[in-house]
Amino acid sequence: MxxxxxxxxxxxxQAARAAAHVLAVTTTAQKNRALAAIAxxxxxxxxxxxxxxxxxxxxxxxxxxxxxxxxxxLLNEARLAGIIGDVRKVIVLDDPVGSELESRVLENGLRxxxxxxxxxxxxxxxxxxxxxxxxIASLCLKTGNASxxxxxxxxxxxxxxxxxxxxxxxxLSGLPAASVQYIDNPDRALVTELLRLDRYVDMxxxxxxxxxxxxCKEQSTIxxxxxxxxxxxxxxxxxxxLARALDVIENAKVQRPSxxxxxxxxxxxxxxxxxxxxxxxxxxxxxxxTLVADGNAQALLKGAKQLREAGPEDFDTEWLSLTLGVKLxxxxxxxxxxxxEHNAGHSDAILTNDLAHAERFINGAGSAAVYVNASTxxxxxxxxxxxxxxxxxxxxxxxxxxxxxxxxxxxxxxGQADYLSRP
Amino acid sequence: MxxxxxxxxxxxxQAARAAAHVLAVTTTAQKNRALAAIAxxxxxxxxxxxxxxxxxxxxxxxxxxxxxxxxxxLLNEARLAGIIGDVRKVIVLDDPVGSELESRVLENGLRxxxxxxxxxxxxxxxxxxxxxxxxIASLCLKTGNASxxxxxxxxxxxxxxxxxxxxxxxxLSGLPAASVQYIDNPDRALVTELLRLDRYVDMxxxxxxxxxxxxCKEQSTIxxxxxxxxxxxxxxxxxxxLARALDVIENAKVQRPSxxxxxxxxxxxxxxxxxxxxxxxxxxxxxxxTLVADGNAQALLKGAKQLREAGPEDFDTEWLSLTLGVKLxxxxxxxxxxxxEHNAGHSDAILTNDLAHAERFINGAGSAAVYVNASTxxxxxxxxxxxxxxxxxxxxxxxxxxxxxxxxxxxxxxGQADYLSRP
Numbered sequence: 001m002x003x004x005x006x007x008x009x010x011x012x013x014q015a016a017r018a019a020a021h022v023l024a025v026t027t028t029a030q031k032n033r034a035l036a037a038i039a040x041x042x043x044x045x046x047x048x049x050x051x052x053x054x055x056x057x058x059x060x061x062x063x064x065x066x067x068x069x070x071x072x073x074l075l076n077e078a079r080l081a082g083i084i085g086d087v088r089k090v091i092v093l094d095d096p097v098g099s100e101l102e103s104r105v106l107e108n109g110l111r112x113x114x115x116x117x118x119x120x121x122x123x124x125x126x127x128x129x130x131x132x133x134x135x136i137a138s139l140c141l142k143t144g145n146a147s148x149x150x151x152x153x154x155x156x157x158x159x160x161x162x163x164x165x166x167x168x169x170x171x172l173s174g175l176p177a178a179s180v181q182y183i184d185n186p187d188r189a190l191v192t193e194l195l196r197l198d199r200y201v202d203m204x205x206x207x208x209x210x211x212x213x214x215x216c217k218e219q220s221t222i223x224x225x226x227x228x229x230x231x232x233x234x235x236x237x238x239x240x241x242l243a244r245a246l247d248v249i250e251n252a253k254v255q256r257p258s259x260x261x262x263x264x265x266x267x268x269x270x271x272x273x274x275x276x277x278x279x280x281x282x283x284x285x286x287x288x289x290t291l292v293a294d295g296n297a298q299a300l301l302k303g304a305k306q307l308r309e310a311g312p313e314d315f316d317t318e319w320l321s322l323t324l325g326v327k328l329x330x331x332x333x334x335x336x337x338x339x340x341e342h343n344a345g346h347s348d349a350i351l352t353n354d355l356a357h358a359e360r361f362i363n364g365a366g367s368a369a370v371y372v373n374a375s376t377x378x379x380x381x382x383x384x385x386x387x388x389x390x391x392x393x394x395x396x397x398x399x400x401x402x403x404x405x406x407x408x409x410x411x412x413x414x415g416q417a418d419y420l421s422r423p
Numbered sequence: 424m425x426x427x428x429x430x431x432x433x434x435x436x437q438a439a440r441a442a443a444h445v446l447a448v449t450t451t452a453q454k455n456r457a458l459a460a461i462a463x464x465x466x467x468x469x470x471x472x473x474x475x476x477x478x479x480x481x482x483x484x485x486x487x488x489x490x491x492x493x494x495x496x497l498l499n500e501a502r503l504a505g506i507i508g509d510v511r512k513v514i515v516l517d518d519p520v521g522s523e524l525e526s527r528v529l530e531n532g533l534r535x536x537x538x539x540x541x542x543x544x545x546x547x548x549x550x551x552x553x554x555x556x557x558x559i560a561s562l563c564l565k566t567g568n569a570s571x572x573x574x575x576x577x578x579x580x581x582x583x584x585x586x587x588x589x590x591x592x593x594x595l596s597g598l599p600a601a602s603v604q605y606i607d608n609p610d611r612a613l614v615t616e617l618l619r620l621d622r623y624v625d626m627x628x629x630x631x632x633x634x635x636x637x638x639c640k641e642q643s644t645i646x647x648x649x650x651x652x653x654x655x656x657x658x659x660x661x662x663x664x665l666a667r668a669l670d671v672i673e674n675a676k677v678q679r680p681s682x683x684x685x686x687x688x689x690x691x692x693x694x695x696x697x698x699x700x701x702x703x704x705x706x707x708x709x710x711x712x713t714l715v716a717d718g719n720a721q722a723l724l725k726g727a728k729q730l731r732e733a734g735p736e737d738f739d740t741e742w743l744s745l746t747l748g749v750k751l752x753x754x755x756x757x758x759x760x761x762x763x764e765h766n767a768g769h770s771d772a773i774l775t776n777d778l779a780h781a782e783r784f785i786n787g788a789g790s791a792a793v794y795v796n797a798s799t800x801x802x803x804x805x806x807x808x809x810x811x812x813x814x815x816x817x818x819x820x821x822x823x824x825x826x827x828x829x830x831x832x833x834x835x836x837x838g839q840a841d842y843l844s845r846p
Contacts, residue, residue: 021763025786106808110801115785119819198640202819217621217644223820340444362837363448366543369836378533378838385529396542396625396833397646398820410819413792414785415801 007193008185012148013200015178016121020146022176024118028095034173035138039087041169042134042162046080052161053130060154072128073154083131090138093387096406097144114411118144120202122408123194123222125150127208130158136205137166137180139388143408146176148201150183150194160184195220205391225403227393230346230368231264231318232376235335235361237352238269242276244373245351246283249324252349252375254287258320260392261347261369261379265315265325267335273300273328284324293326301326315342332357336364345394347376368394368401430616431608435571436623438601439544443569445599447541451518457596458561462510464592465557465585469503475584476553483577495551496577506554513561516810519829520567537834541567543625545831546617546645548573550631553581559628560589560603562811566831569599571624573606573617583607618643628814648826650816653769653791654687654741655799658758658784660775661692665699667796668774669706672747675772675798677710681743683815684770684792684802688738688748690758696723696751707747716749724749738765755780759787768817770799791817791824 007013023031042049053075060073075083096116103113122145126132133149140147151159159182167177183190195204198221205225206216216224234252236245252263268276277300284291290306292314301307315325315338329335332350339348349371350361358372369379379401381389386404393399399407430436446454465472476498483496498506519539526536545568549555556572563570574582582605590600606613618627621644628648629639639647657675659668675686691699700723707714713729715737724730738748738761752758755773762771772794773784781795792802802824804812809827816822822830 021787021789024789025783104808106806108801108806110797110806112807120789221640223646223818358839360448362538364444365835366444366447367835369838372837372839374533374838374840378531379836383529383531383533384535384836385527395646400833401836410823412788412790413802413807413824414795415792415797416781416795417797 007197009148009183009190009193009197010200012178012181012183013121013197015176016146016148016181017200019176019178020118020120020144023141023144023146023179024120026144026175028097030173030175031095031142031144032091034141034170034175035087035091037169037173038134038138038141038166039084039091041165041172042080042084042087045161045165046077049080049158049161049165050075050077052157055157056130056155065154069128069154073130073158075130075158079131083134086131087134087138090142090388093142093405095142096409101411109417111416113414115414116406116409117412119408119410121146121148121200123148123150123197123201123204125191125194125204125206125208125212125216127152127212128154130155130162132207133159133162133182134166135388136207136390137163139390139405139408141170141179143405145408146179146181148181148183148194150191153186156184156186191215192219195222198222207391223398225391225393225398226395227391227403228260228346229318229343230260230394231316231339231343232261232347233265233267233335233339233342233344234263234349234351234376235267235329235332236269236272236276237332237350237354237357238271239353239357240269240272240351241353241373242272242279245276246279248349248351248373248375249280250283250287252377253284253289253324254322255375255377257322259377260318261376262320263324263376264317264319265327265338265342267327267329267338268297270296270328270330273297277301277326278303280326288322290323291326292323294328296328297326332360332364336361339365339367346392347371347379349374349376368392430620432571432606432613432616432620433623435601435604435606436544436620438599439569439571439604440623442599442601443541443543443567446564446567446569446602447543449567449598451520453596453598454518454565454567455514457564457593457598458510458514460592460596461557461561461564461589462507462514464588464595465503465507465510468584468588469500472503472581472584472588473498473500475580478580479553479578488577492551492577496553496581498553498581502554506557509554510557510561513565513811516565516828518565519832524834532840534839536837538837539829539832540835542831542833544569544571544623546571546573546620546624546627548614548617548627548629548631548635548639550575550635551577553578553585555630556582556585556605557589558811559630559813560586562813562828562831564602566828568831569602569604571604571606571617573614576609579607579609614638615642618645621645630814646821648814648816648821649818650814650826651683651769652741652766653683653817654739654762654766655684655770656688656690656758656762656765656767657686657772657774657799658690658752658755659692659695659699660755660773660777660780661694662776662780663692663695663774664776664796665695665702668699669702671772671774671796671798672703673706673710675800676707676712676747677745678798678800680745682800683741684799685743686747686799687740687742688750688761688765690750690752690761691720693719693751693753696720700724700749701726703749711745713746714749715746717751719751720749755783755787759784762788762790769815770794770802772797772799791815 163182381402804825
């Protein structure tokens, strides 16, 4: 009937849909037993998994992959033990499925509630790290969702070994093996097929670079969770505690520069620039941070070990490294205007002691996470106490910011009794 | 930079985005004053609006439009007064923007809350009825969203007149006229442009037939709210109160057959078929309902005035008329299996006195709204007490079932104090 029925992924989609129907009525205890079986099976099969990973590493090295990428790809006993530990942590998290979001009796006599349900089938497209395979599979399983995984070519053998172990453990636990499936055909056209398998797949989560997200947005007929991008800003207001501001900035910039919540652009109120920027220079020099400053700021950044003038693209650049943009602004509104112009959307902060400015910033910033006197590094499922992080959404619909188990669920309306609708 | 910047809709998108930034920080009182100004202006300009509508009616009649469609298109004083009354009703609804969904202090010292915010810019593509223009514009405005509207060709003059009045009222109220914009170029290619204007538009709501929804799903790079479709089922279990079952079925089928929540397929437990189906025949005859039955049911439906045997497509047909599919099943699981095979997803009900069956049905049905001993006709924003209905979503993400004001919002995370993330 529909075009998807001719896709090579049809059988996989049908099996996933059937598995999702089973998972939707599986108890939390049974899902937890399956997770425990998966953790045990990963332990029991660790040498086979590491051998498969060694094949991937060998092929990657032969293809000339750099050391940083090789390290992302590598599994060893300690890392595998960490991954297995993460599966066991998912067991102790609360299962959101079945809980009621609200419940009331309407004037028309209907008892109406909204009950959390699994989303259904989740397609995940990801890149190098093999831990994502286990991570996503266990979070989807905990929330009663079937998953269809498609990892990068570099992790092919690792992923196949991991999914095989998962599927065996699922069967042993009495759940459908198709609850977790892997697209093992390396043809890239199958990614496009997956993005159009809307008859069987309810949500796509891309985990990777901007190019992957863009492709998913443009080609998918299935709702996509877009995330992870956006220039992170911190605005140092005139009333900020400047000593603490330095600590926040160092934390936001230096703690993990490659993270998507690391600080990219520092906006400084012009009234305190002459006092604050020399102190910033000293701290950033200690941390080996390169400053990229607009003309006005540059004049006050004398003594910076690494300093250059900002060009037209610099305030639109997510650095992912020890580089920091610096710009002077005249007030909170100019800071907000700059953020709107320069792709804010992920995590932004104001450092201030002025309550009205704090509120203006909170309301005016369009970001998924907005902070007052706090580091942008807080934007993280672990920091937020979600117990897990599936993705960090920077879109407006369904979920924003760190997505945990709850964000892998939808809801249904449940109405009971009194029989008749009275129009 | 991106492809959208060459679209003829770029200027419109930019203006909408700028208006959305203003609306996001506009107080509820100011938004309500603008809504009151719109209602007043619609009253003051009613003769111009009716004159514009008369042009549309004349053109539609000349093109040979049928009476039912002409009636959907028609505005008169009473209908316009009704529309104006609806705008005033939106004023008294609670504004969800700014309310906090949750707030807690994390172990790491951060006070974290989730605060409701407008979605941003909402694109709405709709068909004949001119009341949708006012309806959507006022609900978007109340929730601080800018809207870009694209109505059908048949309502061109009516819509232009309405939007002009809205924009004048917005300006008088000190809000940007671009808060509500209309695509007044009749070129159909602009619908496709709108669906790819992802740089400026955050959500697309199609209001129309299955073809419109399919086109939006396939072509949009912006999240789309898919809704309104799905076969509605009611399963009469062996333990149902049969007298009340007849009332529920009549209500669900006859009250408004053209509605998307009207009953399509009746599934009857085989153990009560011999007793129940003759009573059903009597009731459906009274209501002039045509029965389309599977072979087993047909034998028990003797005396039905309109009766035919179901063909292969009949249980996949949304009747939107006084027709009812009837099929026997052996238990709740067979009923659920039939529903999964036949595009359930909107509203489905079980009539039963068995608590375990009720729970099994609630959990097993994948529909946006599931009822126990109630009519599927309850699925409606008004019945659910939402105060308004923007659409009825049948997808899994963002919102399911009737969407009111809350479903026109997203949220942002707001984190305050303690300065440093401790990893």
